[in-house]
Amino acid sequence: MTNPVVSDLLTRSNRLGADPRNTNYAGGNTSAQGTDTDPVTGQPVELLWVKGSGGDLGTLEEAGLAVLRLDRLRSLVDVYPGVDREDEMVAAFDYCLHGRGGAAPSIDTAMHGLVRAAHVDHLHPDSGIALATAADGEQLTRECFGDRVVWVPWRRPGFQLGLDIAEIAEKNPQAIGCILGGHGVTAWGETSEQCEANSLEIIRTAEQFLAERGRPDPFGPALPGYEALPEGERRIRAAALAPVIRGLASTDKPQVGHVTDSDVVLDFLASSEHPRLAALGTSCPDHFLRTKVRPLVVDLPATAPVEDVVARLKELHQEYRAEYAAYYARHATPDSPAMRGADPAIVLVPGVGMFSFGANKQTARVAGEFYVNAINVMRGAEAVSTYAPIDESEKFRIEYWALEEAKLQRMPKPKSLATRVALVTGAASGIGKAVAHRLAAEGACVVVADLDLAKAQDAAAEIGSADVAIGVAADVSDAEAVAAAFREALLAFGGVDLVVNNAGLSISKPLLETTEQDWDLQHDVMAKGSFLVSREAARIMIEQELGGDIVYISSKNSLFAGPNNIAYGATKADQAHQVRLLAAELGPHQIRVNGINPDGVVRGSGIFAGGWGASRAAVYGVEEDKLGEFYAQRTLLKREVLPDHVADAVFALTGGELTRTTGLHVPVDSGVAAAFLR
Structure with a gap:
């Protein structure tokens, strides 16, 4: 059962951290002192619970607290070697820890343990730092708060600052907190409620003081020509x-x-x-x-x-x-x-x-x-x-x-695709969705592009927050729509490094039944669409001067002449040759262009679900739900190909191991001899 002191501390911390007027993300720390049972002696022991290093108040949980024995922490005063060696005290905190687990103590731990108050908040509110960084901040602090808040001259965070604050708090029993020069605010109280109220009093009083005393144009007059654009x-x-x-x-x-x-x-x-x-x-x-x-x-x-x-x-x-x-x-x-x-x-x-x-x-x-x-x-x-x-x-x-x-x-070693921004077309389902998930899992920021915006956004939400993935609309056959999708990527993540041309569809018909509209539609989406996407991607990558990867999801049909798919096979062959052409042209810019030739990816496929599966099943005389098994049995490995297998190939090409490979087509078809590259 969680100690009630800890529950109150977490509630207070989350409340303070949820309001950006009180502190910034991962900024500041809070603490509480109380009694718990020593698991060895069974006797009560005085403890300090304090937000650990690197945590965020707004989302703080019990695991994010460092727990220290208060008597041992305060005994460090007797062995403190002085300000020139105060950094050594951080390692000494480890000898004051109580129990197993918990977060690492932060540099501000001394502030919380040495101040003689049961509850302490150290925060970074804009209003408090404004006073702390004013040229006459000490005088302004007196004018703003009287003797309820005390000025502490700038000192780097550490053990000595904790001693300074503790001494000032002891000499000023009427004070509820202090302004730390150049830094922030610290408040204290005998109960969690009182401490929080004192923190908010300091922050809101400073806000009111600045609003009432401040001049209306602190940044000076407008600079002609520098106004915000529409x-x-x-x-x-x-x-x-x-x-x-x-x-x-x-x-x-x-x-x-x-x-x-x-x-x-x-x-x-x-x-x-x-x-x-x-x-x-x-x-x-x-x-x-x-x-x-x-x-x-x-x-x-x-x-x-x-x-x-x-x-x-x-x-x-x-x-x-x-x-x-x-x-x-x-x-x-x-x-x-x-x-x-x-x-x-x-x-x-x-x-x-x-x-x-x-x-x-x-x-x-x-x-x-x-x-x-x-x-x-x-x-x-x-x-x-x-x-x-x-x-x-x-x-x-x-x-x-x-x-x-x-x-x-x-900090942990970054994943293979950390810092890379990937845009995947046709990524709301099937192969594209699997690719988007795999790239994000390997550390990339992912732009899920799809003709259906709602589905793209849903697919992105499955991957994670907007810090990891966003969904955008993209009709790849329309140049302006492609440019708009890339603009969204640039505004979200600053650039693009990895593009996967996956958007596609298929209409399976014999030559004499294939209409001009059938031909144009498939070429617009896959041949023209890949061209438009690659052109926009290359422009951005060249401007970035960071190199990049373009991957085409082509098909076994770019090489294999199967029956009743003249339009699909021809456009896949077009995509396959785009890989070779662009690899040759973009190599000097360190942009690598490679292709993947899947086959028989039935399960989860948007193309197969849209009628292609039924059509191909009719051609081969099998039931539609058995089509994947049928494709597997005609391969050398006799194993079904899934979207994740194609995603694996995309990562293999872009994950950092094949840095000298461009212009390659990788078959992901369980072995179709007729589609071997010659």
Whole structure:
């Protein structure tokens, strides 16, 4: 049974974390002190339950708590070696743990255990950080709260900060919490309800103070020409710029992108003060660990021609990399971790919005959310004072903190297709759906494209959240519809790296019964459709300069001359030769083009369910539900081919083992000798 103290802590944490005004994603931590039974002695023991390293308050569960013996934790004060060696105390927390399991204690554990209150909240609200980063934040804190909230000068998170807060709380018994300079807020209380009420009082009082005292234009007057573009134009321009920006942001290592065009971002970029403020960078440690020390900002008006913006982006990117390398050189010491990469995590484009990047979609999205928090902080600080974030040297100490590096090294090895964005056509059923599921399981972000939007969205939802898969409408026979589908992919994930031409249909008729409409329909969907999809994919991949993969799901019928399928066989042969032609043309861009020739994929197939199965069964004189077995018996292996087997082949071609293979056709047919490649 869960301890009631823990239940109250989780309820409070989830409530606080659910409101972005209180703290950002995975930001802050909460704790509770209470009594439980020691499983060895059977005696009561005083414990501290505190959110562990890396968790999120809004979704916190009991497994995400670190549990420590309070007496042992507080005894660490007696062996504390001083601020120069305070990082050693994190390892010492392990000797204070109680029981088995639980999360790893975070750097903020000392704050929660040393403050003499049963419940403690440490949060990163925009309103609190605005006061914390104001040039005269200490004076503003007194004006805002009187003596109920105390100012704590900036100090890097750690054991010494815990000691500082504990001392201030003891000397100010009337206080309900404190503002941590450059960082956030901490509140405490003797009950969980009181602690939560004190946290919310600090946050809401700061909000009200900023609203009442703040000037109406903290970012200065509007900058002519930098206003937000109309939504439709904005999205088209964002999609046009996305491949270039993602390619630049992936110079050191591949990244997934996210686009944000919220009013907060667009209004900031339309103001005269945005260049100065953006150059100052973020302040809260959680912010710049996600967003890097500062963003890359395009210094052209919203209406500048796209080609001019692209050219300027490339210039600014080189400048950014040089400046970041210089920043590292200024502050690195012999024992600093190696520079992790000099590319920006945040790129701001006036009139269009913000492009944010990370190792996966969630990380990229959250980085953008953190920069929105940073903009809100700047607004609040500038409204009542001047925004004055912590010194650059302090930012470096946190960004390249040995403890942060250790946390990064503990992260699991990424999956084979991590950071890759895949678009699969005809992916709401059959082979396409199996391919989409397999690529997502291997770490890719997946765009499920299908003629039926509702089915595409349902198939994407089966895979996971919008951080993993989205569904889009795509009539592959229509060039504008194809371009629109790719735009959705670019706006969702920043680019495209892997495309599977799977959309198809079949009409099985003898030559004399095959109509012109039958011929045109099959060629429009498969031959023309594959051409249109590959053309759009190649344009994006070339702009990204990251290489890529294009895979055609062709057919055994591209080689084998079977009866009564002239239109289908001819269009599959067309697709097969497109593979060879494009492999030759796109190779210099490191774009690999390969094909897969399945046969007899009956179960789960949209084509077979749409009448093709009944037609082929009639041709071969078997019952339709026995068609898969029939196909299997005519193969060398005598084994039925399923959609998952085709998906396996797609992964084999794109998963990183066949990096020197292009122009290949892989049969997935259990062995049809007549379709052997010659």
